[in-house]
Amino acid sequence: MHGTINCGLQIYVCEIFGADMWEESCTHAGLSGFSFETMLSYEDSLTERLLSALTHVLGRDRADLLEDFGTFVVSEERLKPVRKLLRFGGESYVEFLQSLEDVHDRAKIALPDLDVPRFELENHGGDRFTVHYSFEKLGFGAVFLGLLRGMADDYGALILIDHIPAKGHECDKDRFEISLMQLTVPDALQKPTALCL
Structure with missing residues (x-):
């Protein structure tokens, strides 16, 4: 998975649920202290582990969590390039x-x-x-x-x-x-x- 998507997920969780929840989810996924880089690519299995940890820690259904993330992507100022690409x-x-x-x-x-x-x-x-x-x-x-x-x-x-x-x-x-x-x-x-x- 491209780092842009993983970074967006990190921004979403920290903004909506707090940095503590992000850290707890990373720890649960075996990624303690982990932070994604925008221009790197990561194994899909790593993203899947993180998503599994997020649903567990946040008590959210995966589909609901991802839908909220999709809405966040086009409304968050720090992810403005995605919205600009779509508004084009x-x-x-x-x-x-x-x-x-x-x-x-x-x-x-x-x-x-x-x-x-x-x-x-x-x-x-x-x-x-x-x-x-x-x-x-x-x-x-x-x-x-x-x-x-x-x-x-x-x-x-x-x-x-x-x-x-x-x-x-x-x-x-x-x-x-x-x-x-x-x-x-x-x-x-x-x-x-x-x-x-």
Whole structure:
């Protein structure tokens, strides 16, 4: 796993739960006093040990923890480059979704060693979309779920989203069914009312 992801996880835990919880989790994972370097790569097994320790120490479900992390990634100032990379895709949430297929190649230009998922977008007409998410590291779709929610907030979009995780079969992909909700303003608020003097 690329150090950028592990460093982001470290920032998230320290910011949300405190440095003591990070230290305790590292100790539980057999990584006492460990700190990740952004530009290095680490064995996936190390990240998995740390995630297992975090769920134990924090008493959180892995998927919930990773979803919160995904939301944090696009809202935390110190991780602003990730948000900028994603916002590069357009001025609206729909344009952001339409640009997801290019994220892998854009990220690889900046950081060739970074592990980046691939995305395919289906537009079902209107405001309904399906994002197919393919990543060689299973179980990380929850991060993307949090990221999708965080970006919706960033764009001021109201969405309903359903995450269908991959079942672990070869070539299987996570799916994200997204519906954009239209906010309607009651007629009484749209029409000016007569002012009687």
